[in-house]
Amino acid sequence: MKAVIPAAGWGVRFLPLTKEQPKEMIPVVDKPTIQYVVEEALAAGIDDIVIITGRHKRGIEDHFDRSYELEAVLERGGKLEYLRKVREISSMADIHFIRQKEQRGLGHAVLKAKQHIGDEPFAVMLGDTIYRSKVPVVKQLMDVHKRTGKSVIAIEPVPMDKVQDYGIISGKEVEKDLYLLDDLVEKPSPEQAPSNLAIAGTYLLTPDIFEAIERTPPGLNGEIQLTDALKILLKKEDIYGWRFEGKRYDIGDMLGWLKTQMELGLLHPEYGAPLREHMENLLKNGPGRTR
Numbered sequence: 001m002k003a004v005i006p007a008a009g010w011g012v013r014f015l016p017l018t019k020e021q022p023k024e025m026i027p028v029v030d031k032p033t034i035q036y037v038v039e040e041a042l043a044a045g046i047d048d049i050v051i052i053t054g055r056h057k058r059g060i061e062d063h064f065d066r067s068y069e070l071e072a073v074l075e076r077g078g079k080l081e082y083l084r085k086v087r088e089i090s091s092m093a094d095i096h097f098i099r100q101k102e103q104r105g106l107g108h109a110v111l112k113a114k115q116h117i118g119d120e121p122f123a124v125m126l127g128d129t130i131y132r133s134k135v136p137v138v139k140q141l142m143d144v145h146k147r148t149g150k151s152v153i154a155i156e157p158v159p160m161d162k163v164q165d166y167g168i169i170s171g172k173e174v175e176k177d178l179y180l181l182d183d184l185v186e187k188p189s190p191e192q193a194p195s196n197l198a199i200a201g202t203y204l205l206t207p208d209i210f211e212a213i214e215r216t217p218p219g220l221n222g223e224i225q226l227t228d229a230l231k232i233l234l235k236k237e238d239i240y241g242w243r244f245e246g247k248r249y250d251i252g253d254m255l256g257w258l259k260t261q262m263e264l265g266l267l268h269p270e271y272g273a274p275l276r277e278h279m280e281n282l283l284k285n286g287p288g289r290t291r
């Protein structure tokens, strides 16, 4: 199984942080966001990964590349634990990079991987979404795909006043947590939303999606939307939604990122306890006084 990680967006909601730095390189505790995504793929047994990049995304390529100078410095200094971490990143997986020259939307980015994927089912994992779950979310989708032979999308309920931030599906629950889709809409208003079940950032798709994307006209914001392509695919074949087990962290906006930092910081084996103490102190006494 191969995975496509679209990571070509501008990261406008993070400016000025993302002026030169790709949004997928924004750190969450001790790793850039995209490293969590790659690790999730590896944990599911996927080791052929295509990252769709664009201008200003060199940092992602460099992160997963070897850094001989840095390794030499760490080796000479006897910093072997850091050396191990640095080497681990560059040997993680077979990572390929494809540049999306124009940013024409998520569907268009996925289409860039057509040649590399070929005629097999594949995963799409958004570069700004991470999960905490017992079984990797992409593996949960792979398991549903194995049973059904169809495309499967990770879904989760969101509050009605948040539906306009997501692709929304509607469907019939055919067994616990498994929905057979009958419609999809990209970022509807609460009045137009067919449900509150949101597309949650991971997809397991049949290769028929490529032809559907090719037939998809520009939609919301003039972009080729993956959600619109799925709607076209739905006319031809069944698509399932899987209400995944686990928790999703959306690094798509500033507040989501800050909350994720805190929560995953608190869960960190080394920094969790002192961070908790600091936060409790902050909440009790307010921020430290300046002199």
Ligand code: G1P
Pocket: 106, 126, 129, 165, 166, 167, 168, 186, 187, 198, 199, 200, 201, 226, 227, 250, 252
């Ligand atoms: C994209 C998809 C949307 C999905 C969302 C999940 O939107 O287009 O359907 O619900 O990811 O994070 P974006 O967040 O890139 O605007």
